[in-house]
Structures are given as structure tokens and as C-alpha cells.
Amino acid sequence: MKFEGTKSYIATEDLKVAVNAAITLERPIIVKGEPGTGKTMLAHEVANALGSKIITWHIKSTTKAQQGLYEYDAVSRLRDSQLGDKKINDISNYISKGKLWEAFESSGRPILLIDEIDKADIEFPNDLLLELDKMEFFVYETGETIKAKDRPIVIITSNNEKELPDAFLRRCFFHYIKFPDVETMKQIVQVHFPDLKKDLIREAFKIFYDIRDVPGIKKKPSTSELIDWLKLLMTDDVDAKTLKEKDPNKLIPPLHGALLKNEQDVHLFERLAFISRRENDNSE
Secondary structure, three states: OOOOOEOOEOOOHHHHHHHHHHHHHOOOEEEEEOOOOOHHHHHHHHHHHHOOOEEEEEOOOOOOHHHHHEEEOHHHHHHHHHHOOHHHHOHHHHEEEOHHHHHHHOOOOOEEEEEOHHHOOOOOOHHHHHHHHHOEEEEOOOOEEEEOOOOOEEEEEEOOOOOOOHHHHHOOEEEEEOOOOHHHHHHHHHHHOOOOOHHHHHHHHHHHHHHHHOOOOOOOOOHHHHHHHHHHHHHOOOOHHHHHOOOHHHOOOOOHHHOOOOHHHHHHHHHHHHHHHHHHHHHO
């Protein structure tokens, strides 16, 4: 099994090497990078490329590792026993399978995506060490051991909100998705908008990368936000000439709400526009 990218997902050479190394080593791969750089999408595209089933476990701040294995509903069983329900004789009626159990039961090396693992409690990764290493776990209520039929390909994403434990990192392959350079970004945009005019791309890219380079910006616009902005520019028929205008009153780009996502950054650009207008007035 080898990942070579897909028509809808531009994977850099180092990303392809990392994914294939993790597959060969049969270790989970931890993928970090700025939000919007395609970490979650990577798992779906690997599944498409390899023809594998994808099982997604979205992590929240309240998610516990045990939920990925199974959950036992003791309260429902107690209630049913009080009502004389016969299904209490089979304890499996009260066990809900988690995403790891589902992945372990699947055949043909499914893709297990553990999405945004850094949202969970700091102990969450450690609580999964044995299960991800041995690809098995024990169900105490039934006395059975669940083993993976075919070792799943585990892709774990992180937005770096908190550090992951060393013991967990040691068992994983690591890759950081660098923010795309201009040439890679052009390929990504080409996938989404094959008919987009080159002059519009050129001016849009200049604004986009200039915004990312502004000192003090709190939330740099991401790849997905660039795609949204380009879609809006096309819908509103904003041309390259409009983007290229050097009017200091229009320093903030049109439809900037797709790129600037908090009031601090909007105020920053409003201040820069004010400074630009004042300098322009003083020069006249």
C-alpha cells in the first residue's frame, strides 16, 4: 500500500514520504500544521487513494479514551433488571462499540482518523498507548479480548494546542505540514478553480501572502480561507484590476471577512489604512 496523492489533494513529496513511512512501520502518524492546511482532509484522501474504509473519531475536550474502545451502560441494565427484561441476560446488549473497536473489526487495513487529539485531556494519549501499540484491548464485562483483524492505518491530527506526552510520541511517526509556498498553492488553487484567470491569481496571492506577513496579525489566513475568498471574488466578479488598486482608502481587501477572522486583525488593517492615508496626504 502506497500513497501517491490524489487529483483532488496536492500532497508534497515530504508528506507522501511521511505517510508511506508510517504505513511501512505500522505506526500511527501524527500530523501537525496550521489550521486549514488539510490535515483532516489528508486522512480522507489516503482512504480514497488506497481504496480503504475510513473511520473518523472527532475528539472534543470532554472525550475520554475509553469511549474509543467501548462504553458499558450499567444504568440501563439496572433499570431493565428492575422491569424484568430478559435482555439483561446478555451483557453485550449494554455495550456500545467505540471507533477503535470498529476499526479493529474492519478488514483490509481501514484508515482510523483521530482528529484533533490535542483538544482532549492531557492524559488522553497515554490512555491509548497500549491499544494503539498492541492493536488490542480487553472488555472486562464480557471477558473477551478484541484484536485487530488487519492493523488499521492510524492518522492523528493536532493543532498544537497542547504538547503530547513523550511516551505517546515515541510510538508514532511525526510530520508537520508546512504552509504551502506560492507554487504549491497554485497547484492547490488549480484543483479547485481550473479556469481562474492568472492575473487574478497573481494579485490575490500577493494580497494573501502580504496579509500573512503583516507583523502583529493574530490569525493568519489559511489555505481553506484563501479558497473561500477566491470563490467569493469569482462570484462577485472582482477582477485583478480592482485588487491591484493602490487607493489607501481601500487598503483592506474586498470581502476581507473570508480572510480576517477577528476584530483585532480588522482593527490592525484599519489602522494601517489610516496611517497610509495620512502619509499619502502629507506627501501631496
